[in-house]
Amino acid sequence: MKIQKLLTSLIIVVLLALGGYWYEQNGDPAPSSTSDSEVVQLIFPSDRYPETAKHIQDAIAKGESATCTINREQAEENRKESLKGIPTKKGYDRDEWPMAMCDEGGEGADIEYITPKDNRGAGSWVGNQLEDYTNGTRVEFMFK
Numbered sequence: 001m002k003i004q005k006l007l008t009s010l011i012i013v014v015l016l017a018l019g020g021y022w023y024e025q026n027g028d029p030a031p032s033s034t035s036d037s038e039v040v041q042l043i044f045p046s047d048r049y050p051e052t053a054k055h056i057q058d059a060i061a062k063g064e065s066a067t068c069t070i071n072r073e074q075a076e077e078n079r080k081e082s083l084k085g086i087p088t089k090k091g092y093d094r095d096e097w098p099m100a101m102c103d104e105g106g107e108g109a110d111i112e113y114i115t116p117k118d119n120r121g122a123g124s125w126v127g128n129q130l131e132d133y134t135n136g137t138r139v140e141f142m143f144k
Contacts, residue, residue, distance in 0.1 A: 039067060039138045042129055044122075046143050051114045052095060052122035053143055059097040059110035060141075068102035068139045070130060075100040082109035093119040099126070 046053035060066045079100035084107075086094055092113040098104040130139060 039140045040133065041140050041142050042126070043142045043144050045125065049118050049122035049125065051112075051118040055095050055110070055112040055114060056097050056141060057143060058112075062110060064097055064110050065102075065104045066141055068098055068104060068141065070101060070133055070135050070137045070139065071103045072101050072135055074103065074106070078102070078106035078109075081107040082111065086111050089113050092116070095119045099123075 044053055044056065079096070082096045082100060082105060083094055088094065093116045095112045095114040096105060096109040097112075098109055100106070100109075130137075133139070
């Protein structure tokens with residue numbers, strides 16, 4: 001009887017350990033957040049969105065941050081601030097770097113007129129790449 005209880009307990013412990021290992025390997029694959037020191041590197045496809053890539057690289061060369069700290073709640077206000085006083089131009093979007101969804105965005109952002117296809121495609125691409133990351137995640141934009 002003692003051996004049967006011991007064997008049952010051992011089996012339960014092994015199953016719990018295997019379950020924990022399985023969850024760690026196959027559990028929620030979505031990134032949740034990063035620590036303060038971690039930075040997610042995002043390789044932006046310059047060949048697909050060349051105007052946007054050039055704008056971002058030019059803005060970074062002028063001193064804008066290459067890192068975006070995600071803050072989706074602030075995006076609308078940042079967009080208002082960054083585009084204030086920048087007139088619309090027929091056939092173009094006003095692209096901003098840092099993006100409105102970044103803590104670094106808003107007043108003082110670098111603005112460039114970009115064709116809508118390039119700008120909106122790039123915005124959609126970035127949004128899809130970052131959708132699983134939480135606010136506060138820092139993302140460094142890299143270019144290929």
